[in-house]
Amino acid sequence: MRIGILTSGGDCPGINATIRGVCKTAISHYGMEVYGIRSGFRGLLDNDIIPLDENSLTGLLSMGGTILGTSREKPFKNRANVPVSEDKPAMMLKTIRERKLDCVVCIGGNGTQKTAAKLAATGVNVVTVPKTIDNDVWGTDISFGFDSAVSIATEAIDRLHSTASAHQRVMVIEVMGHKAGWIALYSGMAGGGDIILLPEIPFDIHRIGDTIINRLKKGKPYSIVVVAEGIPTLGGKKAAQYIAEEIEYETGFETRETVLGYIQRGGGPTAFDRNLATRMGGHATELIASGQFGRMVSLRGSEITSVPLSEVAGKLKLVTEEHDLVIQGRRMGICFG
Amino acid sequence: MRIGILTSGGDCPGINATIRGVCKTAISHYGMEVYGIRSGFRGLLDNDIIPLDENSLTGLLSMGGTILGTSREKPFKNRANVPVSEDKPAMMLKTIRERKLDCVVCIGGNGTQKTAAKLAATGVNVVTVPKTIDNDVWGTDISFGFDSAVSIATEAIDRLHSTASAHQRVMVIEVMGHKAGWIALYSGMAGGGDIILLPEIPFDIHRIGDTIINRLKKGKPYSIVVVAEGIPTLGGKKAAQYIAEEIEYETGFETRETVLGYIQRGGGPTAFDRNLATRMGGHATELIASGQFGRMVSLRGSEITSVPLSEVAGKLKLVTEEHDLVIQGRRMGICFG
Amino acid sequence: MRIGILTSGGDCPGINATIRGVCKTAISHYGMEVYGIRSGFRGLLDNDIIPLDENSLTGLLSMGGTILGTSREKPFKNRANVPVSEDKPAMMLKTIRERKLDCVVCIGGNGTQKTAAKLAATGVNVVTVPKTIDNDVWGTDISFGFDSAVSIATEAIDRLHSTASAHQRVMVIEVMGHKAGWIALYSGMAGGGDIILLPEIPFDIHRIGDTIINRLKKGKPYSIVVVAEGIPTLGGKKAAQYIAEEIEYETGFETRETVLGYIQRGGGPTAFDRNLATRMGGHATELIASGQFGRMVSLRGSEITSVPLSEVAGKLKLVTEEHDLVIQGRRMGICFG
Amino acid sequence: MRIGILTSGGDCPGINATIRGVCKTAISHYGMEVYGIRSGFRGLLDNDIIPLDENSLTGLLSMGGTILGTSREKPFKNRANVPVSEDKPAMMLKTIRERKLDCVVCIGGNGTQKTAAKLAATGVNVVTVPKTIDNDVWGTDISFGFDSAVSIATEAIDRLHSTASAHQRVMVIEVMGHKAGWIALYSGMAGGGDIILLPEIPFDIHRIGDTIINRLKKGKPYSIVVVAEGIPTLGGKKAAQYIAEEIEYETGFETRETVLGYIQRGGGPTAFDRNLATRMGGHATELIASGQFGRMVSLRGSEITSVPLSEVAGKLKLVTEEHDLVIQGRRMGICFG
Known part of the structure; x- marks a missing residue:
């Protein structure tokens, strides 16, 4: 099995730890081949893809940024009046086919989840991991980077x-x-x-x-x-x-x-985020190994699970007045406005 | 309402943040009076008790250690052949009565939960908060100090x-x-x-x-x-x-x-532990305000709740082979022995 | 001997460590009495002064900010057309006389050195310690706070x-x-x-x-x-x-x-700054004990010494093209503009 | 000009920053060629040498450890009764000649200074940089790693x-x-x-x-x-x-x-040590460029200079009762025994 992995959207501590979690599990446990897609979805457009082996993963656990680079490329946006030869979804599918990728792992925030859902809708096997310091991705209690x-x-x-x-x-x-x-x-x-x-x-x-x-x-x-x-x-x-x-x-x-x-x-992740990223990365590989595509890895309570991408895309997770920390803050005399 | 608060057992980052959480909620939200019992249960034996007001709480959120001091005093141990005048449970009850404490909040680890359960069994209103860097207190997913x-x-x-x-x-x-x-x-x-x-x-x-x-x-x-x-x-x-x-x-x-x-x-708590300690402290006061005694505050998933002290005392929460991080570690080739 | 101590100008890590250095040396080695003047020179105007003893110094070594408070009060500025009863230098002298202060230690940056030099010119015994994160006080190689x-x-x-x-x-x-x-x-x-x-x-x-x-x-x-x-x-x-x-x-x-x-x-000082602040504070007391007034404590190479306040006031220590780190940077290809 | 660089003795924060300082100055300012000798003097014995270019230096400033590896190999020790073919000094000279190294930069502590002095005595152009967390190398006020x-x-x-x-x-x-x-x-x-x-x-x-x-x-x-x-x-x-x-x-x-x-x-160096290491590394290259061999880079006050290796080797820099920090400590009531 050959999987591609990309990181998209803003920088966030723990991306590299997630890449490591996906790859180590895929390579050493499942014997999969892993390819790094560079600069987010742009790498799928440009066929900018490199093989990843265990040696590429040394030091990633604590390293900030993303070794794959990132971009804010949104390949499903503004498709009207674009000549067929420049149709980005088609270009991506061509790359995925040429590279014989059985699955693409997308690590990113809300925009990435949306793009990944659209990519999945074209028939590509997609698994995603939520990544945002803002903690606003719907469908997971916490995202790595937030801590x-x-x-x-x-x-x-x-x-x-x-x-x-x-x-x-x-x-x-x-x-x-x-x-x-x-x-x-x-x-x-x-x-x-x-x-x-x-x-x-x-x-x-x-x-x-x-x-x-x-x-x-x-x-x-x-x-x-x-x-x-x-x-x-x-x-x-x-x-x-x-x-x-x-x-x-x-x-x-x-x-x-x-x-x-x-x-x-910027910078490296906390211990908490390293473990969350590692677990989420590993779970992404589990989803692939068991053929569960079109899903986003998620933390629910203390358990790592997953939710359908289609339920996530386009939604935001916001703070409410009922959040325990808001209620507790008010009780302690903190002014929330 | 007058509540006493004590900290017992080993030092742990977040104790002071918990004290602050209990007291700020009690004083500014419920108008309770709060008293600090010094050096753990020894302070109940020695009637070593000081009033706490809002000014006592400045700076506590990020401060390591415990402003109340701690000890490993176990007042229910070795009671045989002790003259009545030196019977520790009786001495504690005397102090609680003299000081007119309606409730005692005990912040501590497994030993403390055990002692607190015995104190509760004598009829005292007790609420506890789990405190251990080891994370081995049964009945809560995580204890502050662990992170x-x-x-x-x-x-x-x-x-x-x-x-x-x-x-x-x-x-x-x-x-x-x-x-x-x-x-x-x-x-x-x-x-x-x-x-x-x-x-x-x-x-x-x-x-x-x-x-x-x-x-x-x-x-x-x-x-x-x-x-x-x-x-x-x-x-x-x-x-x-x-x-x-x-x-x-x-x-x-x-x-x-x-x-x-x-x-x-030693030292101050992480942001994670400060918030956990604050929430747990606040919840302890909520339990008191609603008359739910004999309970230990607990984190379940992302929710703060509580469990009966009688269920907690004497049990340890251990790592098992089924823990997600062990399973994930094994998949990544880490040797657990 | 009775000494007053004040901190003036912007916040800077290491001020409290300096206060501790001055006071511990003064109290435990020389048996002097020490008084804290609050809010910089404003405390001399308002006679806002508190005694300091060894217990006041607990925890100061690593604590950010200044327990004495600070202000940007410049008592020698705009003295024209001010009624005699509001003449600030006279008000300060009155406080110093009433409080029987034999010496005033001023901890501050360039503005403070200027004010302290003017205060010294009125006949008051003054010793100063340079304090600036900017490291621009003339007469010392490094100031605490900079590291x-x-x-x-x-x-x-x-x-x-x-x-x-x-x-x-x-x-x-x-x-x-x-x-x-x-x-x-x-x-x-x-x-x-x-x-x-x-x-x-x-x-x-x-x-x-x-x-x-x-x-x-x-x-x-x-x-x-x-x-x-x-x-x-x-x-x-x-x-x-x-x-x-x-x-x-x-x-x-x-x-x-x-x-x-x-x-x-903001925040606490590095180990380097704690030791520099401690040494500079101690040296300030040494200057007082040996009757060397009108001087600013200074680091020269690895030695703590002092320079006349009159030489310091009004000068700035600037980076030059000849500074070793600039020369070294240029050699390594760094662009300085 | 071709220079070799080795790191010897214990791990110390700032070694990589020093390597970067030496190499960036040598390559970009002087157009020298630089070679990394691996595992300390053992690399000279084993001819284990790699070219270093600007790309090898990315990220080194803040990285702990040494990218060249280190060892405690002492090639001048126990030379009696060793067959000529195994004579380590001769083996090192052979490597230096074969690799056409015009100079060897040795980064290390007291043992390294001793070995380097002996290597210099055999006619090799040697420049050294002191490296020790213990700060006990004679001839420099401070060594990187200490802070x-x-x-x-x-x-x-x-x-x-x-x-x-x-x-x-x-x-x-x-x-x-x-x-x-x-x-x-x-x-x-x-x-x-x-x-x-x-x-x-x-x-x-x-x-x-x-x-x-x-x-x-x-x-x-x-x-x-x-x-x-x-x-x-x-x-x-x-x-x-x-x-x-x-x-x-x-x-x-x-x-x-x-x-x-x-x-x-272990781990990365402080800002202080990064700058000290950078300056010392740069100065080592300056010594080479100006043909000043047999010298150890040194910090004197706030100036980077150098001392003859022959004066350094075999001496230790110890704390004395006259050290300012000891004197100041005693004045503050600290017990030194």
Whole structure:
């Protein structure tokens, strides 16, 4: 059996560990042949494919990034008015046929799941692994990369506490999360944020100001505000800047902002993410070995299982008011807006 | 309502975050009064109790150790032939009555759960939170402290790789785990161990030697061996020393050992453990508020719930051959003995 | 002997370790009394002063921020047209006299050294310790806080490598340094930056573009650019944004920017900074004990010594083309502009 | 010009950064050819040599270990009664001649400096770079690897504080340093050790006990003891075990020991060590380019320079009572024995 593997979408700690998990299981347990498809779906268009053997896997467990490269190529997009010779789905099928790939493993986020579902619909054997620091892929409790991103963000928030307290300031930190506030919620709670703003929960700037002023009255003349990048703002401002300006206006407190940015998605994975990535990669190979295609690997509770790709594609997993960490945060006096 | 809180048994990252979770919820949400009982159950014997308010909780989320102190005091042990005036259970009840504590929250490992169950059997309202880096408390999927210990051990194993490879050596590292091999399993898998030995899985030193020699044949003249401290040895030797000597004898490879020791249980918790500890602490207060006593807080899948203390006490949660990470490890060619 | 100690200007890892170094030496070796002046020079204006004893020092060695608080109060600024009763220097002298302080230890950066020199000129016994993550205080080879800031920035740059390489992008990271490029130079070199831009060295955007294109030709279709916040830009743009836009325009490469911001100055100090801070704090007390006032503690080579405050005040220590790390960087093909 | 480069002796963070510094300067600045000699001096015996180009250097700056491998081969030892055909110095000269190496760069500790000096005495052009986590190479203020080892040890000591304080125990930690106590001194001071024992300073167990008991009297019923592995013990016991037993006997305090071991020398270098290694590597190439052979690169104050190998070989740099950090430690009440 010959399997191809590709990584698509944004960088995320644990991709290489997943590749290792897929390949080691495939090669040493099932005697499959494995091929690396480079730069995401673009490698299927360009026939840019390399063989992977056990030696290619050395050091991958702890290494950030992806040895296969990635891209944001979406081969099923804008197909109207394209000459047949440039029809991307056809080009991909040609490569898969030429390379005699029995299956393609796609490691990626929501966009990748959508593309993979479409590829599967053309008759290709596809298995996917969810990959996102944002944790917003529907159908899995947690994605690898999320724990790493939360750890980095939490460490950054830890560092801001000393400045906030030494200068009696409000420190606003913006973390990743366009539509889903998972990183803000988890790092905000782990970092001791006093105010945590998510795209999913509407906020009222007066209530935020009141929270800061009430802290002052209790002898804490400083506050930490954790905001997801995707919260609504006015005037096209970035989240952190907008909230910092509003807080300064409301409270008169000196307020400073930090945008954490790309360091959240770079570097090696945490131990937690390494094991999750390894298990998910191994399970992808199990699905292939047992002929279960068109499925996305998934974590449910503490068990690795899988869900039909068709159920996943196009959906987002969002934070809700009923999430235990939101409820617990509110009970502890944290302001969610 | 007045609640007392104590921490008992070994140090563990996340205890202070749990105390904070219990107290913030109790004080700011339920208006309860909270008292800290010092040095575990000894504080109940000695009436060594201090009030806790919101200011006592500043900085606790990320702080290692326990602000309440701990001890290994087991007040229900060896009660025969003790004069009534020195009967420890009676002394504890006296303190609880004098201090008018409506409930005692006990944060601790297996020994603590046992003691707490006995205390509950005397009629005291008890709620417990499992606390162990070893992850061997029955009735919960994961305990806080475990992720932190695994992270520290994984980072240590990461460091050994460079020495193993530069010197073409076998490096043996001993991690904590007397009866349960959870830390060895999780850090061994996350750290890229080639051989992982747990108390629960019998090993054969010849098979270990073969694994090392096969790696040499594949061009990898070095190996990483992760052993739990509780594996069986001969001659009263410590786990790492015994395995290192046996490997050197079997293979002729230069072999070096490291015993990780106490640094696994010290220092601040990971982001994962902070959130787990916060949620568990908060849930303990919820149990009190709703009058559900005699229960241990528990993580099941991704949900915080609770189990009857009577079901927990005296049982250990061990690694089994059916554990997904063991199965996945075997598929990838890792030797478990 | 009674000494007062204050911390002024921006937050910096190692301030608390310096306070501990001053106080432990003063209290346990010389039997002096020590008083903490809160919120920088503002504490001298407001007579906001607390006694410090050995118990106040527990845990300070590794703690970020400053237990005394800080401010940017400049009491010698804008003295014209101020009524005598509000003359700040006089107010400070009144506090010092009332509190019977024989000496004031000022821990701070360039602004603080200037203020301290003016305070010394009024006849007050002053000893200072340089404190700046920017490393731009004249008269000392290194200031504590610098190694910590460089470590944090280097770790961030490390993380960007995986994203740069996975996405074949140019990643621009902006680190602190308004006038001096020390952090950019040291973290850029330690983090493997390909292009490093400092306020002190003029740059030519074409040469930067050529460097990136030459790397592409050598098979490296990605680059890391480290810029100090203080480099000249056009249109009021921030350093990272300006450089990223210019690179994208010049080369056509997808370019992303990150502004590291406040996390560089928060959190606990590295081992290096703890020892430097401890030694500098101890030396400050030595100067007091031997009656050498009007001096700033200084590191020269590996020796702790001191320089006259009057020589320090108003000068900046800048990177020059002759600095060994610049010369070495150029030899290795790094582009400094 | 053709240069060979080898790494010899124990693993040490920063070796790969040094190799990169030597090679990048040699290749891109001077147009030299560079060859990697594998497994230390053994590679010269076995003619095990590979070409190094710029692509071989990717990722080396932050990578632990040595890509060239290392060994403890001492080719000038035990030469009596060896047949001429097996005379190791002659074998090395043959390789150097055959490979047309104009110079050999040796990166290593004290043993390596000795061997290199002997190799130089046979007429070979030799330049060396000091490499030791122990910091005991004579002729340089600091060696790369030392800051990394101190950082790791300090972080470990930080972790022990929480256990010591939670359990009211004495925690003894053994760090590396057979003859020189540099790591114990620097990590002990940075980690807030209460007692620091070095091979260079004789200790009295009663004084150690008194220190612990005095701390108890001051309300600190726990202590941290940092010991170098090379302190004298009785009965062939390891340093930590011996001291822990003696303290328990003297004071009655529950005492626990940790031996940090190999994790001190593994893994990637700190930012400080990366820059030191880069500068030292670059300077080695400068020495070659300017024909200055028989010299060891050296850090003096903040300047990189070099010293004659003949002055270095056979000497050890030890801690003395006059070292500033010892003096400062004593002033702060730390017990050095």
